[in-house]
Amino acid sequence: MEKYMISGIQQVGVGTENFRKSWDWYIQMFGMDIRILEDDTVAERMLPYTGGKAQRRHACIAVNLQGGGGFEIWQYAERRPQPCPFEISAGDLGIFAAKVKCLDVKAFREELAAKWDQVSPVESLPDGSPCFWVKDPWGNLFQLVERKDVFINQGRLNGGIAGAVVGVSDMDRSVAFYREVLGYDRVLSDTKGRISDFVKAGGESYRRVLLGRSKPFEGAFSPLMGESTIELVQALEHTPRKIYEGRYWGDPGFIQICFDVTGMDALKRFCAAKGCPFTVDSCPDGQRFDMGDASGRFTYIEDPDGTLIEFVETEKVPVVKSLGWFIDMKKRDPRRPLPTFLFRLMGLVSRQKVQTP
Secondary structure (H helix, E strand, C coil): CCCCEEEEEEEEEEECCCHHHHHHHHHHHHCCCEEEEEEEEEECCCHHHCCCCCEEEEEEEEECCCCCEEEEEEEECCCCCCCCCCCCCCCCEEEEEEEEEECCHHHHHHHHHCCCCCECCCEECCCCCEEEEEECCCCCEEEEEECCCCCCCCCCCEEEEEEEEEECCCHHHHHHHHHHCCCCCEEEEEEEECCCCCCCCCCCCEEEEEEECCCCCCCCCHHHHCCCEEEEEEECCCCCCECCCCCCCCCCEEEEEEEEEECHHHHHHHHHHCCCCCCEECCCCCCCEEECCEEEEEEEEECCCCCEEEEEEEEEEEEEHHHCEEEEHHHCCCCCCCCHHHHHHHHHHHECCCCCC
């Protein structure tokens, strides 16, 4: 049996034209204020997706301690970012929206609507659960979904990433990929019809399949990241466009879904056998890759429509940088969750505030 483990969605990447303004907005609206790492180096291992040239960038991973995956906020440092040249419609190929968890959809919708005007009414997902949509100042869509689990209570109504909405061209093929490769093996709903009036639609009819997992995630970070769902959307009445056609990884928009994993070599063999080999491997010869104060190994595959899926196997994570306190993940049982007090400590030393002009 292949020995690898996927422990949850670590983060969803968000390319931006202004790193600080974007992060400030995500802190103010979604409470993404705990900096896990921040880095200002050259992305030299992503050449297949950066025009064959190593690109300097500034990036951070930020989380909300209420639980959920983080945001990887990402900006080119020397190249001018290229926004999508068209208005993205439902079903366009790629990550169409990021799902964000909240305790009470109605209450959190009222909270956000009091400070931002691009907020939809409360609606229902195809499985009948409540949700609403938010569009950020740069046109990125977020779908707020109700989850009652809380990792560390911060007195907030929301947490972090709880999944993604992905446009696909062949629903059955994509369902098989997300089931067999990523473990989303439960069909929570499978419907055809309209999509939200808040969302730009290129037609009237869509097939929407909401996928969950029959087994909970395990691993060091799994209590923080929590459970997640993937919603696949296929346009039935118009031809979708590829969101990143002619653009680079890191350009504005949702650039990848990243999963926390252990056993990368076994996962590499498994993905190759499934017909989705690694397209990027930061450490193909076993060396260590450093990103700021953290280190590990990252790899990429593509879903059937070319949407980027990242895997990260963490080796070292900072707890208190000023004291030189790091966690060596290779010396731990990979299935044993990290103690909650470590995340509380990270919150005390890493919390970011909104920058004033």
